[in-house]
Amino acid sequence: MIIFRNVVKTYPPNTIALKNINLHIKPKEFVSIVGRSGTGKTTMAKIMIAEERPTKGRVIIGGWDITNIKSNEVPVLRRQIGVVFQDFKLLPKKTIFENVAFALEVSGQTRAHIHGIVPQVLKIVDLADKEQRYPLQLSGGEQQRVAIARALVHRPKILIADEPTGNLDSYNTKGIIDLLLKINEFGTTVVLVTHNREVVNAIQRRVITVENGEIVSDQRIGKYII
Amino acid sequence: MVFASLSRILLFTWQSFWRNFWLSLVTITVIGLTFISINFLIIMNVATDSALKIVRQKVDVSIYFKNDTGETKIQEVQTFLSSLTQVDSVRLITQNEALESFRQLHKDDPVIIQSLEELSTNPLGSTLVVKAKDTNEYAAIIAALEGSEFNDLILRKNFDDHKTYIEQINSFAANIRLVGIISTVVFSVIALLIVFNTIRVAVYTHRREIGIMKLVGATNWFISSPFLLESVLYGLLSALVAVPLIYLMLNFSQPYLNAFFQSGEVNLVGYFNKNFWKIFGLETLAIITLSMLSSAVAIRRYLKV
Numbered sequence: 001m002i003i004f005r006n007v008v009k010t011y012p013p014n015t016i017a018l019k020n021i022n023l024h025i026k027p028k029e030f031v032s033i034v035g036r037s038g039t040g041k042t043t044m045a046k047i048m049i050a051e052e053r054p055t056k057g058r059v060i061i062g063g064w065d066i067t068n069i070k071s072n073e074v075p076v077l078r079r080q081i082g083v084v085f086q087d088f089k090l091l092p093k094k095t096i097f098e099n100v101a102f103a104l105e106v107s108g109q110t111r112a113h114i115h116g117i118v119p120q121v122l123k124i125v126d127l128a129d130k131e132q133r134y135p136l137q138l139s140g141g142e143q144q145r146v147a148i149a150r151a152l153v154h155r156p157k158i159l160i161a162d163e164p165t166g167n168l169d170s171y172n173t174k175g176i177i178d179l180l181l182k183i184n185e186f187g188t189t190v191v192l193v194t195h196n197r198e199v200v201n202a203i204q205r206r207v208i209t210v211e212n213g214e215i216v217s218d219q220r221i222g223k224y225i226i
Numbered sequence: 227m228v229f230a231s232l233s234r235i236l237l238f239t240w241q242s243f244w245r246n247f248w249l250s251l252v253t254i255t256v257i258g259l260t261f262i263s264i265n266f267l268i269i270m271n272v273a274t275d276s277a278l279k280i281v282r283q284k285v286d287v288s289i290y291f292k293n294d295t296g297e298t299k300i301q302e303v304q305t306f307l308s309s310l311t312q313v314d315s316v317r318l319i320t321q322n323e324a325l326e327s328f329r330q331l332h333k334d335d336p337v338i339i340q341s342l343e344e345l346s347t348n349p350l351g352s353t354l355v356v357k358a359k360d361t362n363e364y365a366a367i368i369a370a371l372e373g374s375e376f377n378d379l380i381l382r383k384n385f386d387d388h389k390t391y392i393e394q395i396n397s398f399a400a401n402i403r404l405v406g407i408i409s410t411v412v413f414s415v416i417a418l419l420i421v422f423n424t425i426r427v428a429v430y431t432h433r434r435e436i437g438i439m440k441l442v443g444a445t446n447w448f449i450s451s452p453f454l455l456e457s458v459l460y461g462l463l464s465a466l467v468a469v470p471l472i473y474l475m476l477n478f479s480q481p482y483l484n485a486f487f488q489s490g491e492v493n494l495v496g497y498f499n500k501n502f503w504k505i506f507g508l509e510t511l512a513i514i515t516l517s518m519l520s521s522a523v524a525i526r527r528y529l530k531v
Contacts, residue, residue, distance in 0.1 A: 049441070051531060078443035089438045093245040105234055106444040150442065 001027045001158060001189045002048060007057035009043050009213075017043040019213040021057070025191065027157070030184040032192045032200045034224055035210035041193045044210070045162045048191070049083055050074045062157060079107045082151030082188075086163035088143045090135040090150075096122065097131040100150045107154065117153060125149045125179065141172025148179055152188075159183060162193045173199060197224040231448070238452040242432075243459055249428055250456075254464045256424045257513060260417045261468035262475075264509060267413050269476070269494060271406045273483060276492040278399050282361050285392060287368065290381045291351040293321075300352050303376045307356055310370055312363035317355040324350040351381055361392050421513060425457060425520035433528040440531040450525050457521040461514035469506055473498070 004023035010016050017040045025031050033041045046052040047059055050069050058067045066077060090099050100121060101114045122128045125145040127138075135143050144164055151159055161180060165173040177199055184190045194200060200207055200223065207222025208215055217225055243250050291300055300318065307316045319327070325348050332338040342349075358364050368385045371377065429436075432453070439449045476494045483492045498505060 051441070072445075075440075075443045075445045078441065083441060085441075089441060091435050091438055093242065093435070102439070102444075103442050106439070106442060106448055108231060 001025050001029070001062060002191065003058075003060040004044070004047075005058040005060075007047065007054045007059060009040070009047065009052065010055045017213055018047075018054075021213075021215060023208065023215065023218075025189060027189055028184070028187050030181065030190045030192070030203070030205040032194060032203060032205065032207045032222075033210060034194055034200050034207055034226070036195060036226060039210045040213040041195075041210045042162055045083075045160050045191070045193045048158075048160055049081055050077055075106070079103075079154060080156055080158070082148075082154070082156040082159040084144070084147045084151050084159070084161040084164045086166035088135070088140075088147045088167075090143055090146055092135055095132050095134055096127060096138070096146050099135065099146055100153050103150045103153050109154075121149045121153045124152070139172070140168050141175055144168060144172070144176055145179065148176070148183075152183060156188065158189045158191065160191045160193070163195070164192070165194065165196055165199060170198075177203065200224040235448070235451040235455065239455040239459065242452055243456055246431070249431060250460070253424050253428050253460050254467065257421055257460055257464035257517070258468040258471075260420045261464055261509065261513065262472060264413060264417055265468070265472045265505070266475075267409060268505065269479075271410070272494060272497050273492055274402050274406065277487060278395070278402065280487055280489060280491055281395060282399075283357075285361055285364075285388065285395065286355050286357045287364055287383060287385045287388060289354045289356065289371070289383050291353070291379055292381045293349070293351045295351065295379045297352070299376070299379055300354065303371075303379065304354055306374060306376065307354065307367070307371065310367055312358050312360070312367050314357045314359045316357075319353040319355060321348050321350055321352050324348075324353055361396055364388070364392055418516060421516045422520040422523075425460070425517050426524040428456075428460075429453060429521055429524035429528070436525065436528040437531045440529060446529050449529065450522065453521045453525055454518050457517035458514050461510060461517050464513065465506060465510040 002023065002025040004021045007018055007021040007023075008016070009018040021040075021044065023044075033044060035041045043052060047054055048061060050066055053069075054067060058065060060066070061077065062080065064077070066073075069077060091102065094102065097118055100118045104114045104117070119128060119131065122131050125148055127142060127145055127149065130138065130142065135146065138146065144167075148161075148164075151161075159180070164180070165176050168176065173196070180190050180192060181203070192199075192203075204221055207217070207219050207224070209217040209222075209225055211226065289303075291303075297320070304316050304318055307313050325342075328350060329339065329342065356364075356367060358367055364385060368383060371380070371383075436449055473495070476498060480493075480495055483494065484490050
């Protein structure tokens with residue numbers, strides 16, 4: 001599903017973010033990529049959604065070699081991957097319904113389809129009664145659930161969550177992680193990028209540890225080892 | 227699909243405009259003020275041109291004939307002058323009319339009136355009053371007359387008296403035109419920068435949203451279109467606000483201009499009515515084009531996600 005082959009990423013003048021990363025994430029896996037801040041785990045997530053290009057090596061997502069993806073192909077890739085960010089990245093001037101619907105509107109889905117599916121997804125994330133509110137009228141946990149709903153609404157095969165609990169308290173963190181596990185149970189490959197020790201240890205799934213741009217550990221049922 | 231995208235883009239344009247009401251209001255106000263400033267410059271140029279035209283219309287050259295010149299000869303001169311391309315009109319003042327006019331002018335001066343009574347003949351000759359199409363042409367007209375067979379009939383011309391005056395008007399007109407051109411260029415550049423910067427600021431406030439849209443999988447076209455349409459909306463609405471205000475300004479200033487020039491010839495409202503589409507149509511088109519270009523340039527930066 002996700003393959004990194006000898007991936008190197010450098011930033012001018014001489015910052016090495018990733019050193020020769022080799023990685024294979026299978027379909028329906030739940031993988032946590034962990035490490036301290038600045039070790040390169042977010043760079044890996046950015047490469048997966050073509051926000052960054054690798055300096056060397058190859059990246060294949062869902063059988064598609066995106067190493068040298070063209071600019072006009074990037075939106076097509078992103079519509080096939082759901083992404084959740086630490087800062088939620090919701091559109092502040094759109095309602096919750098409109099934020100989730102936007103992910104379908106960009107791919108030209110019909111109004112009827114959108115009005116059929118968006119309420120269902122909002123129900124899954126337990127926000128059905130708040131669809132006409134604006135993001136700033138919700139709590140952090142609720143905003144992150146909206147972001148997850150938006151990432152899920154087009155039924156992606158891969159969901160990448162980059163520090164999704166970074167801005168949340170422990171109660172909301174548990175809610176978000178439970179939701180990600182539920183999504184994984186439905187068959188979506190989940191890549192969780194985090195530095196939250198408690199979260200990683202509680203999940204009991206595959207853990208890839210990154211340090212100074214290198215994978216230092218890859219455990220099938222792992223723990224946060226740094 | 228195309229229709230769905232189009233209707234969505236229109237909806238997004240309206241939502242963005244309405245939900246960012248204060249930003250939209252400020253943008254329209256700034257563009258509207260730029261609109262008014264450009265037209266204020268046009269008003270100044272039109273008023274100055276009209277004022278110069280009025281002054282120029284008052285300029286003429288009188289050609290005084292010797293007393294013994296017959297009417298037939300004078301009519302020949304009139305025909306000759308009328309045939310010159312530079313001449314706008316030639317008016318004949320006969321000896322009697324000249325005398326009557328002289329009497330009217332000096333009716334309160336008993337010494338002059340007494341002297342006239344004592345003379346048995348009319349001391350004044352006929353006069354031709356020549357108006358040129360352009361004040362620059364008087365020298366050429368006089369030269370043509372002096373080079374003709376009629377030169378000997380002429381007692382004197384007041385061209386030399388007027389020469390300095392005419393030259394001053396011409397020089398003043400040339401300077402005014404130069405100032406007009408320079409101020410138009412300067413104003414246009416200022417207007418361009420104001421519109422560009424206003425739109426840039428409007429797009430800048432949406433930069434985070436643009437990035438989010440890109441990350442969700444929106445194409446550049448899908449993201450940019452509402453911004454471009456919003457620029458069109460800004461241009462149209464600022465014109466809708468500015469045009470009535472400009473007319474209010476014109477109607478307010480018209481009586482003062484009439485009083486100042488003591489004539490209704492400087493008709494600003496008439497000028498703007500006559501050239502309504504030429505002025506406001508072109509200006510609106512230019513502002514919309516500029517807004518769209520500014521929007522496209524500003525948004526490009528934030529699309530690189």
